[in-house]
Amino acid sequence: MFLLIKFTLLYAVVLMLVAMGGMFSERSGVINIALEGIMAIGGLAGVFVLVLFPDLPAPALVALSILASAVSGMIYSLLLGFSAITLKADQTIGGTALNMLATAIAIVLVKAFNNGSDAGNGAASAKLNYTNAAFIYKIGPFTVNIFLFIGIILLICSYVFLFKTKWGLRLRACGEHPQAADSVGINVYQWRYTGVIISGALGGIGGFAYIVPSVTTWNFEVGVAGAGFLALAVMIFGQWKPFHIAGAAVFFAVFRSLANIADSTVLSHLGLSKNIYSMMPFIASMIILAFTSKNSQAPKAEGIPYDKGAR
Amino acid sequence: MNEKTKNALLSIVASLVCIVIGLLVGFIILYCINAENAVDGFTRIIKGGFYLKPKGIGSEIAQSAPLIMTGLSVAFAFKTGLFNIGAAGQYTVGVFGALYFAIILHMPWYVCLLAAMVCGAIWGAVPGIFKAYFNVNEVITSIMFNWIGLYLVNELMYNTIPGMYDQKTTRTYKLSSASPKSLIPDCGMNSIFRTSSTTIAIFIAIAIAVIIYIVLNKTTFGYELKACGFNKDAAKYAGINEKRNVVLSMTIAGALAGIGAGLYFLSGASEWNPQVSTALPAIGFNGIPVALLALSNPIGVIFAALFVAHISVGGAYLPTKYYQPEIADLIVAVIIYLCAFVTLFKGIVANLFKSKKEQKANANADNGKEEKK
Amino acid sequence: GCGSSNGSSSSDASTGADSTSATSASASTDGEKKDAAGEKIAMITDSGDITDESFNQITWETVCAYGDANGVEYEYYKPAEDTDEERINSIDLAVSEGATVVVMPGYLFGPAIAEEQDTYPDVTFIAVDVTEGDIVKNGKAVDLGKNVYICSFEEEQAGYLAGYAAVKDGYTSLGFLGGIAVPAVIRFGYGYVQGINAAAEEDGVDVNVKYYYGGQFYGDDSITARMEGWYADGTQVVFACGGGIWTSALDAAETHDGKVIGVDVDQRSKIGERCLTSAMKGLPSAINNALDSYFSGNFSELGGTAQQLGLKDGDYIGLPTDSESWGFTTFTQDQYETVLAGIRDGSIEISSDTENQPEVGSHVTVDYIS
Amino acid sequence: MENEYIIEMLNITKEFPGIKANDNITLQLKKGEIHALLGENGAGKSTLMSILFGLYQPTSGIIKKNGQEVHINTPNDANDLNIGMVHQHFKLVECFSVLDNIILGVEPTKGLFLEKKNARAKVMELSEKYGLMVDPDALISDITVGMQQRTEILKMLYRDNEVLIFDEPTAVLTPQEIDELMKIMKNLAKEGKSILFITHKLNEIMEVADRCTILRKGKYIGTVNISETSKEELSRMMVGRNVSFSVNKKPSKPGDTVLKVEHMTVPSKVHGNNAVKDVSFNVRKGEIVCIAGIDGNGQSEFVQGLTGLEKVSGGKILFNGQDITKASIRDRSKMGMSHIPEDRHKHGLVLDYSIEQNMVLQRYWQPEFESFGFIKSKAVREYAERLIEQYDVRSGQGPVTITRSMSGGNQQKAIIAREIDKDPDLLVAVQPTRGLDVGAIEYIHSQLVAQRDKGKAVLLVSLELDEVMDVSDRILVMYEGELVGQLDPKTVSVEELGLYMAGAKRDPVPEEV
Numbered sequence A: 001m002f003l004l005i006k007f008t009l010l011y012a013v014v015l016m017l018v019a020m021g022g023m024f025s026e027r028s029g030v031i032n033i034a035l036e037g038i039m040a041i042g043g044l045a046g047v048f049v050l051v052l053f054p055d056l057p058a059p060a061l062v063a064l065s066i067l068a069s070a071v072s073g074m075i076y077s078l079l080l081g082f083s084a085i086t087l088k089a090d091q092t093i094g095g096t097a098l099n100m101l102a103t104a105i106a107i108v109l110v111k112a113f114n115n116g117s118d119a120g121n122g123a124a125s126a127k128l129n130y131t132n133a134a135f136i137y138k139i140g141p142f143t144v145n146i147f148l149f150i151g152i153i154l155l156i157c158s159y160v161f162l163f164k165t166k167w168g169l170r171l172r173a174c175g176e177h178p179q180a181a182d183s184v185g186i187n188v189y190q191w192r193y194t195g196v197i198i199s200g201a202l203g204g205i206g207g208f209a210y211i212v213p214s215v216t217t218w219n220f221e222v223g224v225a226g227a228g229f230l231a232l233a234v235m236i237f238g239q240w241k242p243f244h245i246a247g248a249a250v251f252f253a254v255f256r257s258l259a260n261i262a263d264s265t266v267l268s269h270l271g272l273s274k275n276i277y278s279m280m281p282f283i284a285s286m287i288i289l290a291f292t293s294k295n296s297q298a299p300k301a302e303g304i305p306y307d308k309g310a311r
Numbered sequence B: 001m002n003e004k005t006k007n008a009l010l011s012i013v014a015s016l017v018c019i020v021i022g023l024l025v026g027f028i029i030l031y032c033i034n035a036e037n038a039v040d041g042f043t044r045i046i047k048g049g050f051y052l053k054p055k056g057i058g059s060e061i062a063q064s065a066p067l068i069m070t071g072l073s074v075a076f077a078f079k080t081g082l083f084n085i086g087a088a089g090q091y092t093v094g095v096f097g098a099l100y101f102a103i104i105l106h107m108p109w110y111v112c113l114l115a116a117m118v119c120g121a122i123w124g125a126v127p128g129i130f131k132a133y134f135n136v137n138e139v140i141t142s143i144m145f146n147w148i149g150l151y152l153v154n155e156l157m158y159n160t161i162p163g164m165y166d167q168k169t170t171r172t173y174k175l176s177s178a179s180p181k182s183l184i185p186d187c188g189m190n191s192i193f194r195t196s197s198t199t200i201a202i203f204i205a206i207a208i209a210v211i212i213y214i215v216l217n218k219t220t221f222g223y224e225l226k227a228c229g230f231n232k233d234a235a236k237y238a239g240i241n242e243k244r245n246v247v248l249s250m251t252i253a254g255a256l257a258g259i260g261a262g263l264y265f266l267s268g269a270s271e272w273n274p275q276v277s278t279a280l281p282a283i284g285f286n287g288i289p290v291a292l293l294a295l296s297n298p299i300g301v302i303f304a305a306l307f308v309a310h311i312s313v314g315g316a317y318l319p320t321k322y323y324q325p326e327i328a329d330l331i332v333a334v335i336i337y338l339c340a341f342v343t344l345f346k347g348i349v350a351n352l353f354k355s356k357k358e359q360k361a362n363a364n365a366d367n368g369k370e371e372k373k
Numbered sequence C: 001g002c003g004s005s006n007g008s009s010s011s012d013a014s015t016g017a018d019s020t021s022a023t024s025a026s027a028s029t030d031g032e033k034k035d036a037a038g039e040k041i042a043m044i045t046d047s048g049d050i051t052d053e054s055f056n057q058i059t060w061e062t063v064c065a066y067g068d069a070n071g072v073e074y075e076y077y078k079p080a081e082d083t084d085e086e087r088i089n090s091i092d093l094a095v096s097e098g099a100t101v102v103v104m105p106g107y108l109f110g111p112a113i114a115e116e117q118d119t120y121p122d123v124t125f126i127a128v129d130v131t132e133g134d135i136v137k138n139g140k141a142v143d144l145g146k147n148v149y150i151c152s153f154e155e156e157q158a159g160y161l162a163g164y165a166a167v168k169d170g171y172t173s174l175g176f177l178g179g180i181a182v183p184a185v186i187r188f189g190y191g192y193v194q195g196i197n198a199a200a201e202e203d204g205v206d207v208n209v210k211y212y213y214g215g216q217f218y219g220d221d222s223i224t225a226r227m228e229g230w231y232a233d234g235t236q237v238v239f240a241c242g243g244g245i246w247t248s249a250l251d252a253a254e255t256h257d258g259k260v261i262g263v264d265v266d267q268r269s270k271i272g273e274r275c276l277t278s279a280m281k282g283l284p285s286a287i288n289n290a291l292d293s294y295f296s297g298n299f300s301e302l303g304g305t306a307q308q309l310g311l312k313d314g315d316y317i318g319l320p321t322d323s324e325s326w327g328f329t330t331f332t333q334d335q336y337e338t339v340l341a342g343i344r345d346g347s348i349e350i351s352s353d354t355e356n357q358p359e360v361g362s363h364v365t366v367d368y369i370s
Numbered sequence D: 001m002e003n004e005y006i007i008e009m010l011n012i013t014k015e016f017p018g019i020k021a022n023d024n025i026t027l028q029l030k031k032g033e034i035h036a037l038l039g040e041n042g043a044g045k046s047t048l049m050s051i052l053f054g055l056y057q058p059t060s061g062i063i064k065k066n067g068q069e070v071h072i073n074t075p076n077d078a079n080d081l082n083i084g085m086v087h088q089h090f091k092l093v094e095c096f097s098v099l100d101n102i103i104l105g106v107e108p109t110k111g112l113f114l115e116k117k118n119a120r121a122k123v124m125e126l127s128e129k130y131g132l133m134v135d136p137d138a139l140i141s142d143i144t145v146g147m148q149q150r151t152e153i154l155k156m157l158y159r160d161n162e163v164l165i166f167d168e169p170t171a172v173l174t175p176q177e178i179d180e181l182m183k184i185m186k187n188l189a190k191e192g193k194s195i196l197f198i199t200h201k202l203n204e205i206m207e208v209a210d211r212c213t214i215l216r217k218g219k220y221i222g223t224v225n226i227s228e229t230s231k232e233e234l235s236r237m238m239v240g241r242n243v244s245f246s247v248n249k250k251p252s253k254p255g256d257t258v259l260k261v262e263h264m265t266v267p268s269k270v271h272g273n274n275a276v277k278d279v280s281f282n283v284r285k286g287e288i289v290c291i292a293g294i295d296g297n298g299q300s301e302f303v304q305g306l307t308g309l310e311k312v313s314g315g316k317i318l319f320n321g322q323d324i325t326k327a328s329i330r331d332r333s334k335m336g337m338s339h340i341p342e343d344r345h346k347h348g349l350v351l352d353y354s355i356e357q358n359m360v361l362q363r364y365w366q367p368e369f370e371s372f373g374f375i376k377s378k379a380v381r382e383y384a385e386r387l388i389e390q391y392d393v394r395s396g397q398g399p400v401t402i403t404r405s406m407s408g409g410n411q412q413k414a415i416i417a418r419e420i421d422k423d424p425d426l427l428v429a430v431q432p433t434r435g436l437d438v439g440a441i442e443y444i445h446s447q448l449v450a451q452r453d454k455g456k457a458v459l460l461v462s463l464e465l466d467e468v469m470d471v472s473d474r475i476l477v478m479y480e481g482e483l484v485g486q487l488d489p490k491t492v493s494v495e496e497l498g499l500y501m502a503g504a505k506r507d508p509v510p511e512e513v
């Protein structure tokens, strides 16, 4: 039971962070399919920090690694911004390309790193191992990781930013009616970049939060195994609203954790195979999407490149 | 020179620009990793299958057949305003259809191919239905159904249906032994290329590409589909059932991907490993760059697929002493990323000599007004 | 130099006896000795990568070590696709680039060997984890060429030893975490169950076993989660039998204070003191022997033969016996020796059947998780 | 008298790909005056104003404020110079509240957070002062066009703008609302605001403006003092010739009923209740029936219900005696209904298709153009060439021109050609002259009358009062989804019509005439 809670929290935070990333991007008018790739890059950067500076004091290490994941996520998301905002290219296609690129980059970097680190001859693997003790706390019977707290803080911040500050107002205006925003002197391009970059930061942290607390070795050949796409579903299910997203994330997380620890719970008697369990969150989200997106609150101008000149 | 031919020319130029830039970046990467072998490595990629004649060419052909199909799948959906990122899943389910009819039912190859097509079609139809009747973005649905499809197929082959999975090889049973008559005929091509899976699949794929081209450009059905793609509302206004068309085009896209799976697995090239459930078949996803590179033109898809197959095969010949096998993937991925901008390059190239023409157009339009008054 | 981030170095990859033969190309008798200069060893990977911490990696590291020790050039090739055709192409490529010896790990190479042994009669093929049954050409088994040596191992014996020892050491709740269910892994696993069963019957203790294939040769969050579930649910030892998958078992063991059994080689160095023991098979020594006999010009002895290497053929199978690798408390080295002897003289017989699960007595319950 | 002018736009030229929207135009705005800007559609008014407001950059020419040259590169610069604009197409965020829309861009904050209390107070005060009634918390999507416009005006006042630009503000208002606006503008001028006022309606100019600048085809024609000019002179300057403001047509001789609508009700997309409520009337052969009304009173929904684009939730539609309430769009079209849609870009055309492809949009499936599922491209080409010739649709490369590259006028002509050539029993024309210049308008009106005289039925939906009065034989006024009056254009006055459109006056409409 405690395990179920532990893993539910673990995945929920990840999905929430990434989904909120998607939310910021889409609220500003840019569909962000690239979250999967951004997660991988962010996770990679964070892990690299852990590997390179293993003997930093714990707090510094935690701060630095998380910072690294956020920043790298931002930088990678800039590629999306560039193609989608500056070049006005198709957002979905650009995002898809970035996803494919991310895994390739991660593998090459890690292998190059492993090669360098022990003067190997190509026998370097795409795996990195690290220690994650600094991220994990035991509270009574519960094991929680630092990202739970970070997640809650970011959740509140996101809500406030989006609905209680002028920046939020402007960002949302750009996603709903860019021409209107432009006519009152709001720089649409700048705010769309802002949205995309925030999503990059959250996506990056999310990727790191997915990799680090759960294991101490990660094989970057698998990227983040579809978590980014699941987060997109969470975002839609959460109707682009922070707290709804948090709820949706928990819902999906329960399924995901059950898939893994079912055989050591009462469910083991059902004798369902891991394939079945792995299917569940996706099927669940499909059903939910079918019902929710009839009256979807999607930002009106999302996916449409903004072009000043056009009437 | 009239609009159409000019447009076609532009497209080709734009695609070539993409490829060149992509390869250039690829070379730079090679150079950065290991300077003195960069040229050798690069030539191997460029030579592709021709580096290992004739077998390399054979396997290049064998691989481009399914690529053409998944490329068509994506391109077809594009033409009708949909982004079919689900080709990978439709391909996977298609594999099941083909192999079930071959290994379990021992059907002749064309029946198995049909089965693959139907399975793929079903897997494409679902996102279509979700899009048309629940207005769920087809991209999300397709992504979900990619994974659902993978898990489902693995479950069926590995746990549910006895007799498909071969303990000894940890793959599905080889068709050559399990059901030779389910193998697509090779018409002696295998002996030419000294390979085992170079079949007429490639010709089937090309034929289908041509058919798709005709359907899209010469038939009322294609006219309707494209109208929906360009402008849903206008299509509806013209009395076209746009919901039905969405479902139809996704179904067809799925069918194409399914055929791709059939063409590959029924040529005995490979067996399915139902234990691996972390990655979807790359051929499915590579359909996207192929379609983009071809600017969604069915005929262009043929060449784009050949190109992608060419450099992927070539990438495998990189000397592992100096380059990890992933380098090739990286280079392909870079080209893909650039493909996202093909339309852009096109625009740029176009603007260079478009503007004059437009002026003329507007001019006579205005003179027109004058005369009337 | 050879080595890798987390792979084991070839020295601890070879069990007891063969460590002598490892790098002794010179220690050869009749037949004229090959001159290292004109020679080149090529390794082809199967579906996995040379970093799978399993037979691909061990093979590669053995080849590296051998090549470096004897000044022979070596290189590896990765097929473009997981298909016989691409494996064959890789062999072609290797030969076209001067390979004289081709080393291949894994049953997947059966058809490729059947094809290429005739194409390149004067190239020597060495394949491990391959059985005669695998050498098929379009559906029909073909017999080995003189230029081919293949061998497989009786992993069930290693598994048996591990399981037997664990129960004898007082553990009553065990787990088996396989990688991809390839024949070798299955033999390890079923042997493990048989060993557990034997010990449980002898001592009349009730033992329960959780049995699961991860479907991959590396650990990740979901497998770790599953393992945490097991340990939290009472499992004391998990036999992590699939390349790098042990990382997940270890992560979970750390959080829940459990034990892990390593595989293939003595993994103490990697897993640390949570490593109860390791079920080892002499992949390196087999490869070294084959390479030795080739370079010393005596390959004719091995050429055309297919060996099933187990305890009866030498120390190809075993648990690490040196003190720091011996993680047992009540299970003694003497007990271990007696079991070894039993297996050697055949008084203990272990089924190598991979088709059906081994039947177990009333004391043992095995929960096969799909 | 240094700088009697608050704004001077000197020798402004603006080119768009392929067209000179403004050609060396000079406009000078005095402090505290109301300055009208007059010109046909496409004359370049909006463009000129967009330049002053920083949305476009001029190709050449300079702008001065109070004598100093200024560079207005973004709306921000315009705001800083206290220049505000109400756009032809409102620029309001649908899902924001009125207040949020007003403060957007100049949000008051306390520390990091929004602080709306004072903002609300200020808005309320302004709306008191100028009589601009709004509900600050209502969502834009829920309020009337009138209130949306008041919101736009408040946006300017909230920013303390002293130069106010109104781009066709009256196009969407009733005569009564227009009078309101006129008062408000005079008010503003009295308060010292300087106003630029774009309109097509001469009597509005005569009423409020002090001076008027006229543009034609992007060129500067002249600036006149209203006190010294007349409607006739203005119109002559605007189009460069004497315009016959009325369409000349013989009296209609209606035949038997073609369309009969009984108690039609259509649900609304935006708000909960019905957009069209229990509408009943009929249309007969040989007459042009016009549905008049202010934008957003259910005309669009009514047409969508009639043509099958939307499902009707109640009532019956009889077409040539057959019940087509549930019939598909295709069937209605087959039975002889043609539809010139309100939005030519959304519904009327597939902009990425060539003209010839668009010409057969309604009939590509007919045996004339299709055999065994294949399109007879030769037949299509010939057909398109004929229509292009006959309706003189002008474009770059004839039939293969991509429609997107054509001017709105010719796009519209293409649609008219397609729909009329179907030789329909009933032609539903929704704002057929929208955004077109006088020449095109005259032509299209004559085509509608020609249909009528051929004994066809025409149902015209229009927002333009002049069009309503000139073209129709019978006027039905729609207000908030209901028919509130049936009028005879020969007898009714524009003012009276306005009262009906405003809902101030209503009387029962006979189902049958």
Ligand SMILES: Nc1ncnc2c1ncn2[C@@H]1O[C@H](COP(=O)(O)OP(=O)(O)OP(=O)(O)O)[C@@H](O)[C@H]1O
Pocket (backbone or CB within 6 Å): A309, A310, A311, D016, D017, D019, D020, D021, D039, D040, D041, D042, D043, D044, D045, D046, D047, D048, D088, D435
């Ligand atoms: N963004 C644009 N791109 C290309 N051409 C444009 C653009 N905006 C305006 N034009 C052209 O400039 C001309 C003037 O347009 P503008 O909107 O200023 O006319 P207008 O006088 O405001 O017409 P209306 O009375 O319909 O508002 C039009 O003929 C149009 O073709």
Ligand SMILES: Nc1ncnc2c1ncn2[C@@H]1O[C@H](COP(=O)(O)OP(=O)(O)OP(=O)(O)O)[C@@H](O)[C@H]1O
Pocket (backbone or CB within 6 Å): A311, D041, D042, D088, D406, D407, D408, D409, D434, D435, D436
């Ligand atoms: N994107 C554009 N590019 C070039 N010319 C345009 C464009 N849009 C409109 N025009 C021209 O501007 C003039 C007004 O066009 P149109 O009426 O379509 O725009 P609009 O005034 O914004 O629409 P509406 O009149 O419905 O408000 C027409 O002459 C049309 O040809």
Ligand SMILES: [Mg+2]
Pocket (backbone or CB within 6 Å): D045, D046, D047, D088, D167
């Ligand atoms: Mg205008």
Ligand SMILES: [Mg+2]
Pocket (backbone or CB within 6 Å): D041, D434, D435
């Ligand atoms: Mg207009």
